[in-house]
Amino acid sequence: MALISIKPVRIQTDESADEWIEIKPKLSASDRALIEDTFIDAAVNDGRTDITVRLGARRVAILKCAIVDWHQRDGDNPDEWVAFKKELVGDRIDPDDPLAELVLAEIMKRNPSLVLGEQS
Numbered sequence: 163m164a165l166i167s168i169k170p171v172r173i174q175t176d177e178s179a180d181e182w183i184e185i186k187p188k189l190s191a192s193d194r195a196l197i198e199d200t201f202i203d204a205a206v207n208d209g210r211t212d213i214t215v216r217l218g219a220r221r222v223a224i225l226k227c228a229i230v231d232w233h234q235r236d237g238d239n240p241d242e243w244v245a246f247k248k249e250l251v252g253d254r255i256d257p258d259d260p261l262a263e264l265v266l267a268e269i270m271k272r273n274p275s276l277v278l279g280e281q282s
Contacts, residue, residue, distance in 0.1 A: 184231040193227040222252040
């Protein structure tokens with residue numbers, strides 16, 4: 163059995179950037195179960211299984227499981243820094259920001275089984 167590293171990986175748009183986000187190098191089995199439980203719901207109704215998939219919730223769950231720290235400016239007051247709190251991940255990260263895009267891409271690269279679509 164292989165154990166995963168727990169040393170955070172820092173993601174920046176470039177090395178001189180003062181804003182960064184740190185992620186887990188690899189998501190654990192518990193992280194993956196939490197992600198699946200967040201976005202997939204199955205229920206048996208009249209002998210058939212109904213499955214509900216919430217893709218937006220999946221993306222937020224992935225980010226919440228992977229991000230472990232950040233050094234981010236407040237969007238309302240750029241002179242202030244926002245302390246990292248796990249509950250802020252889904253509410254404060256701008257998904258269109260280049261750093262957020264880099265973070266999600268790096269998470270998916272390090273956890274290829276999370277990528278939806280055709281898998282080889």
